[in-house]
Amino acid sequence: MNNKHSIDLNFDREHIWHPYTSMTKPIPVYPVTHAKHNIIHLETGEQLIDGMASWWSAIHGYNHPAINKAMVNQINHMSHIMFGGITHSSAVELCKKLVDITPSSLTKVFLADSGSVSVEVAIKMALQYWLSQGIKTKQKLMTPYKGYHGDTFAAMSVCDPVNSMHSLYKGFLPEHVFVPAPTSKFSSTFEQSEALELEQYFKNNHQHVAAFIIEPIVQNAGGMNFYHPDYLACVRQLCNQYNVLLICDEIATGFGRTGKLFAVEHANIQPDILCIGKALTGGSMTLSATLTSDKIATGISEGEAGVLMHGPTFMGNPLACAAACASIDLLLEQNWQQRIEEINNQLQQLHKCIELEDVADVRVLGAIGVVELNKEVSNIDVATIQAFFVKQGVWIRPFGKLIYLMPPYISDENSIKTLCDAIYSAIKGKHYAKA
Ligand SMILES: *Cc1c(COP(=O)(O)O)cnc(C)c1O
Helix, strand or coil, rough: CCCCCCCHHHHHHHHCCCCEEEEECCCCCCCECCCCCCCEEEECCCCEECHHHHHHCCCCEEHHHHHHHHHHHHHCCCCCCCCCCCCHHHHHHHHHHHHHHHCCCEEEEECCCCHHHHHHHHHHHHHHHHCCCCCCCEEEEECCCCCCCCCHHHHCCCCCCCCCCCCHHCCCCCCCCEEEECCCCCCCCCHHHHHHHHHHHHHHHHHHHEEEECCCCCEECCCCCECCCCHHHHHHHHHHHHHEEEEEEECCCCCCCCCCCCCCHHHHCCEEEECCHHHHHHHCCCCCCEEHHHHHHHHHHHHHCCCCCCCCCCCCCHHHHHHHHHHHHHHHCCCHHHHHHHHHHHHHHHHHHHHCCEEEEEEEEEEEEEECCCCCCCCCCHHHHHHHHHCCEECCEECCCEECCCCCCCCCCCHHHHHHHHHHHHHHHCCCCCC
């Protein structure tokens, strides 16, 4: 595994964009040579316990032999083949599994290459559905504040307008209807006033609204908000009542992260359209899917266009589909509910952070743990806190005022303790002030 050539950090800094980063004043990046299980190996010799699962995706850790084996086997047949006019066993097998494990009304699968694209496809499905019904007025989307649905333009237009800097793209971005973010907490009681307020928005806007799009139960990148299942149930009911489709974006929450296989199960509802991605391949390849019902698919296909107007070059990529099949098998073969519950119990250690003066809130749901700092704390300096975390032997990447963990499901008790302790020490020592 030893790299003879060291990773050229100068070239990286001069020429390569990283996520949400300045090209002229980038924060440092850490050179990784390999990753295995829940350990990330740096070229400089440090071994870091992973607390991020590479942004919700690496649920089985890295370099998992079963996923590797499935990918090698697929490479030996073909890594890629176009999906137009062609099909293959990895796509068929994967879509069978997806139809099987997602809510029962979802029977039709569109494979795409990233989460954002699956959201674009979901939006197209909703618009095309109403057009096919001869209804031309439904061209807006409705969505709560604090949402996150990706960085492409249609997806961005339904992200929280402040977090995603809508003002930068004003005039270019389509404008949609924003409703208040859910406020009743996951484990408290549901405030009926939220339902009444939502109903007003539906009443006033439904004629122009094609679909309501929401992340079920956990609003992630928009603030790690864990909200009450009755909010989602209420949205479902209002969508039925006012003829609005429901798009659930489970790109982050899917595949067990919240304690249910899909977070919609907390509210016992069926979406009209479902987006999945991130953990779909166990974090090994980029792949996403948009699922919908017979009703929507039939509507679209019998409308004027007669087809769904989307077809990525790498649609149904065999290598990614093979990895996804292996990842889903791995998940379902184990008692994953118990695994998530164990991680949940261990993440409760984060609650001791509440005694620290800078901490506003600590919350844990499924295999997600969040420590939120006070408003008064100026934003966390990511470079400073990451340098501290690397010294502690952990990989954690906060954003805004949130320091959070979503470790791979294979993480052991000691790893989680080390992650939680590192967060406590970072806050106690205020290792987030700009150095
Ligand atoms: C990450 C994410 C997306 C975007 O997925 P990409 O693969 O980054 O394009 C969309 N919605 C949610 C809820 C996400 O967490």
